[in-house]
Amino acid sequence: xxxxxxxxxxxxxxxxxxxxxxWDQSAVLAGGTDLLSLMKDDVVxxxxxxxxxxxxxxxxxxxxPRGMQIGALTSLGELADHPLVRQHYPAFGDAVVEAxxxxxxNMATLGGNICQRPRCWYFRSGFGLTPKTPEGKSLVExxxxxYHAILGxxxxxxxxxxxxxxxxxxxxxxRIRIAGPKGAxxxxxxxxxxxxxxxxxxxxxxxxxxxxxxVFLPPPAAGRYAHYEVRQKESFDWPLVLAAVAxxxxxxxxxxxxVVMGYVAPVPWVSEEAAQALVGKTVTEQTAQAAGEAAVxxxxxxxxxxxxxxxxxxxxxxxxxxxAQGKAEGGAA
Amino acid sequence: MxxxxxxxxxxxxxxxFLKISGIAAAVPLVAPQMVEAAGEKVPVYGPGKAPMSFxxxxxxxxxxxxxxxxLLDALRDQFDLTGSKRVCDRAECGACTVLLNNKPVYACTxxxxxxxxxxxxTIESLSQGGKLHPIQAAFVQHDAQQCGFCTPGFVMxxxxxxxxxxxxxxxxxxxxxxxxxxxxxTYKGIREVIAQMSGTKGA
Numbered sequence: 006x007x008x009x010x011x012x013x014x015x016x017x018x019x020x021x022x023x024x025x026x027x028w029d030q031s032a033v034l035a036g037g038t039d040l041l042s043l044m045k046d047d048v049v050x051x052x053x054x055x056x057x058x059x060x061x062x063x064x065x066x067x068x069x070p071r072g073m074q075i076g077a078l079t080s081l082g083e084l085a086d087h088p089l090v091r092q093h094y095p096a097f098g099d100a101v102v103e104a105x106x107x108x109x110x111n112m113a114t115l116g117g118n119i120c121q122r123p124r125c126w127y128f129r130s131g132f133g134l135t136p137k138t139p140e141g142k143s144l145v146e147x148x149x150x151x152y153h154a155i156l157g158x159x160x161x162x163x164x165x166x167x168x169x170x171x172x173x174x175x176x177x178x179x180r181i182r183i184a185g186p187k188g189a190x191x192x193x194x195x196x197x198x199x200x201x202x203x204x205x206x207x208x209x210x211x212x213x214x215x216x217x218x219x220v221f222l223p224p225p226a227a228g229r230y231a232h233y234e235v236r237q238k239e240s241f242d243w244p245l246v247l248a249a250v251a252x253x254x255x256x257x258x259x260x261x262x263x264v265v266m267g268y269v270a271p272v273p274w275v276s277e278e279a280a281q282a283l284v285g286k287t288v289t290e291q292t293a294q295a296a297g298e299a300a301v302x303x304x305x306x307x308x309x310x311x312x313x314x315x316x317x318x319x320x321x322x323x324x325x326x327x328x329a330q331g332k333a334e335g336g337a338a
Numbered sequence: 339m340x341x342x343x344x345x346x347x348x349x350x351x352x353x354x355f356l357k358i359s360g361i362a363a364a365v366p367l368v369a370p371q372m373v374e375a376a377g378e379k380v381p382v383y384g385p386g387k388a389p390m391s392f393x394x395x396x397x398x399x400x401x402x403x404x405x406x407x408x409l410l411d412a413l414r415d416q417f418d419l420t421g422s423k424r425v426c427d428r429a430e431c432g433a434c435t436v437l438l439n440n441k442p443v444y445a446c447t448x449x450x451x452x453x454x455x456x457x458x459x460t461i462e463s464l465s466q467g468g469k470l471h472p473i474q475a476a477f478v479q480h481d482a483q484q485c486g487f488c489t490p491g492f493v494m495x496x497x498x499x500x501x502x503x504x505x506x507x508x509x510x511x512x513x514x515x516x517x518x519x520x521x522x523x524t525y526k527g528i529r530e531v532i533a534q535m536s537g538t539k540g541a
Contacts, residue, residue, distance in 0.1 A: 008385035011405035011451055018376035027455075032453070042406070042428050053382070053404065056452055082441065107499070108518020109429060111441040111446065132427045240516035 006044045007264040012155040013056040013107055017063065023055050028207075033057055033216055035117040037077055038109050043122060063116075063218055067089070073222040077116025077181075081170075084220075085110060094222055094250060096230035100173040103234060106241045114219040118168050119181065119197070120209060122148055123271075124243060125153065125164035133204045134177045135161035150307040152245070155314055157270035158305060162201050165203040165268045166208070171198075172249040172273045173232045178223045185215035194220070200273035208271060228253045231328035235316045244268050248300075248324040252283070260281045264300060264325070269317050276300040279321055288329035297322035383451065388424050390454055394419065395463035396460035404497035409453045410434045410445035413460060421490045432518030434459045442498045444517075461490035464497070473497050482527030488520045492528060500535060508536045 014020045025031040032051035034040055035058065041173045043049045057063065063078040068089050076086070084090050091098040105113065122128065127136035127144050136144035140268040145163040147155050153163045171194065179194040197210050213216070234244040247267040253260045262281035279300035286292040297318040306312045366478035370381035370388065383532065384405035386484040394417065401416045410427075413419040413436070422445050423433035429447040436445045464471035464515065473493050483489040498515045500506060506514075511532045520528065 006406045008404055008406050008479075010382050010384040010450070012373070012380055013381040013452070014375060014380050016376060017381055019378060022375040023373065023380065023382075034449075037449065037452075038444075038447055041449070044406075045427065054449075056449075059454065106432070107514050108432060108435055108442050108444045109516045111438075112443050156490050195349075229476070240513060 006041075007047070007050045009044075009051055010053045012053065013059045015059050017057075017216065020055055020060060020216055021184055021186055021214055023053070023215075025108075026053070026214055027210075028213045031055055031213065033052070033120075035120075036080065036109075036113040036128070037104075038113045039117060039118075039121040043129075046129060046130060046131070047121075053163055055205065057216060063283040064177070067226065068093070070224065070328070071221070072224040074118060075115055075220040077119075079113045079218045080111060081105065081113045081115065082110040084115060092175075093225045094177055095208075095231075096232040096251075097170070097173045097177055097222065100170045100232045100249070103232075104169050104212065113222055115170070118275065119194070119217060119220070120169050120211065121167050122206060123164035124167045124320055127264060128164055129338050134201050134206075134208065135204050137161075148309060149309060151309040152243075152268075153307055153310055154270045154315065155301070155304045155306045155310055156274050157200055157272060160200060160202050162198060162271045163206070163307065164208075164271055166198060166273050167233065167243075168273070169244050169247060169267060170248060172267040173230075174220065174222065175265045175273055175275065176232075176249040176251040176263050178227070178251075178263075180221045181217050182219040182221070183211065183215050184218045185212055186291065189218070191221075195273070195275060200271045219245055226253060229328040229331060231324045233320050233324035233327060235320050246313055246320050248317070249323045250321070250328045252328050253286070257287045259286055259288060260272060261323070262296075266300060266317055269304075269313065276321070283325065288325060290326070292324045293325040293329075296325055360537075361451075362391065375500075388451070391449055392450070392454055392457075392458060394458045395460060396457075403450055405449065405451045407450045408446055408447040409436070409438075409450045409458070412453075413445060413458075419460050421463050422492060423487050425487060430519070431488070432491040432495060432511035433488050435494040435518065436496055437494065440501070442495050442517075459494075461494055463491065471497070473531070473535060476531040477527075480527045480530040480534070482524055482531045484522035484524050486520075488518060492518045492520070496532070496535065506536060508533050511536055 012023055019158045031053040034056040063076045065076050067074045080243045081101050154165050175195045175251050180191055181194055224300040232249045234247040236242045237246050249265045251263040262280040266274040279296040282296040282299040300321040301314050301318045345423040360416040370383050373382045387404050388403040390403050399417050413422055422436055425431045425433040427446045429444045439456050452477050473496055495515050495518050
């Protein structure tokens with residue numbers, strides 16, 4: 006790890022002013038479970054590290070009429086143990102409990118989980134978000150792309166969005182608050198993720214001198230929610246594919262639906278096709294299957310990840326069936 | 339393994355001697371720079387060495403460290419607390435598991451500078467007066483190690499989970515040890531330890 010200077014501000018305004026206007030100058034340290042590995046591997050080498058854990062107001066969970074407000078520095082362990090999380094947002098709670106190991110959950114923060122960098126092995130080896138061969142071809146297309154994108158992969162970015170929690174938060178309609186030099190702004194979590202077109206762009210709508218300060222989950226609507234992960238290992242493993250769904254019901258028929266897939270695209274992938282396949286229908290094995298088909302209808306697998314199309318199809322189907330049954334569980338492949 | 343002497347960086351150990359005779363002398367100690375942010379002076383440490391102090395196993399330790407030094411490297415290289423092992427150094431294998439504020443964390447992925455002012459508990463604190471902690475004794479009894487490198491991390495992860503969940507079932511303990519890996523594959527013995535400890539409240 007390269008040497009850096011370290012500071013630990015106590016207010017969000019101090020933090021924002023201590024951060025520089027370019028990514029290579031400074032980095033935000035929250036739980037550190039991603040940043041420290043990136044620095045050890047020399048993928049990032051900030052001159053200054055700004056620890057934001059001493060900003061007290063960014064910790065903790067409040068629950069009221071506006072829903073749940075979660076300070077971005079709340080650890081995944083605190084969320085996993087929080088009774089109101091499991092009670093009001095069970096699919097989100099399941100996603101948190103399933104994330105990583107107890108050692109990581111005790112350090113990792115919700116804001117850090119949202120802002121973590123892609124796990125693409127070309128990115129982690131220093132080739133950037135849109136890795137290229139010396140001849141200008143895509144390293145991902147030419148190389149081993151078994152864990153890469155099957156959707157949203159028309160451009161140069163072929164990594165998959167790394168969070169296993171964000172899709173469930175999007176299904177619940179989460180918004181985040183961001184502090185920057187010009188004050189605070191709020192953005193729908195779904196809109197926070199962008200597909201970079203060139204190496205100079207990032208996968209988030211975040212400036213180098215901004216920090217995510219809060220996450221808002223709206224009051225839980227009377228709906229059905231589920232989170233379903235497909236993994237190679239039962240625990241402490243990255244999902245190969247996951248699906249999070251929210252169903253608003255009108256009696257036995259689906260009034261509206263949100264179907265979000267993880268690990269299929271460079272952003273958490275919200276499938277309008279799958280949602281449309283459900284609206285006005287009762288949830289049965291057949292309609293869930295049709296929604297799964299619709300979710301992958303636009304998929305364009307790469308040379309080594311065709312299997313993910315089937316996993317995504319089935320993950321969406323199972324998440325919908327579990328939501329309809331009122332229970333949400335993950336599963337190993 | 340408990341050491342009653344207060345250790346400081348002035349008490350020269352083998353590792354510290356190597357440090358001092360090596361690069362340490364070349365890196366000058368600099369007082370924190372005070373940077374104005376939002377109308378207040380905020381200290382900025384490093385990139386050279388800065389004075390740091392820690393509470394480890396109930397004792398005070400101090401050293402001059404660069405901000406980039408991890409808690410694990412500080413424990414092992416500065417304070418001779420080498421029970422916590424450095425294996426993957428990437429928050430995956432669990433061999434470096436220590437308790438920070440009584441919660442298990444990967445010491446390889448916490449900066450030493452941010453671990454100040456919080457109680458740190460390492461494997462060295464478990465045996466008392468030469469008597470093994472019951473979890474350590476169970477690892478011996480069930481032959482739950484081969485090379486032994488993962489064992490301190492497993493013991494710490496197991497102890498902290500049992501401290502917080504004294505009535506944990508065998509399955510719960512097994513699940514919560516998922517952040518610890520054993521390359522020798524001694525999981526059968528470790529499961530036997532868990533089966534025994536789940537009936538005895540751990541401590």
